[in-house]
Amino acid sequence: MPNIDITINNRMYKVSCDAGQEQRLMSLSKWADERVKMIADELGQIGDTRLMLLTLLMVSDELFELKDRLATQNGQGAQIDSDAKSNTTEEDTSQIIDAATSRINALTQRLPPRNIQSESQSGLEGNIVE
Numbered sequence: 185m186p187n188i189d190i191t192i193n194n195r196m197y198k199v200s201c202d203a204g205q206e207q208r209l210m211s212l213s214k215w216a217d218e219r220v221k222m223i224a225d226e227l228g229q230i231g232d233t234r235l236m237l238l239t240l241l242m243v244s245d246e247l248f249e250l251k252d253r254l255a256t257q258n259g260q261g262a263q264i265d266s267d268a269k270s271n272t273t274e275e276d277t278s279q280i281i282d283a284a285t286s287r288i289n290a291l292t293q294r295l296p297p298r299n300i301q302s303e304s305q306s307g308l309e310g311n312i313v314e
Contacts, residue, residue, distance in 0.1 A: 193220045193235060219243060 185200045190213035201209045220239045224230075227238075 190217075192217045193224060193232060195232065 186203055186206055187198050187200050188206050188209060189196050190199055190210065191197075192213060199209060199213075216239065219242065220235050223238050223242065224235055227235075229235075
């Protein structure tokens, strides 16, 4: 499994990926870096944790908006979404959560260990909103 160095907000991270996925990961990291820098330009250097959190929320918002547009373009209005939600069983929901948890765990295994000491010294630990 190849290791590559990516840079986000002027910090380098070593990340593992499947063979042949190096270029894709580099493209994704460049895109993510641009998003983080856009927020940092607006809000200043408010700490890596907050910048990453705000970037995640912004990208999630864009994803949800695109999914809504796609559903509308495909003729799947709010009624179909509502019907689908009402037909989702507790087991379906559990499977979706389990799959997401597995993906998140796989991604976190690829990240280098974080330095908890430096985060708590910076005052970021547990404080997302000031």
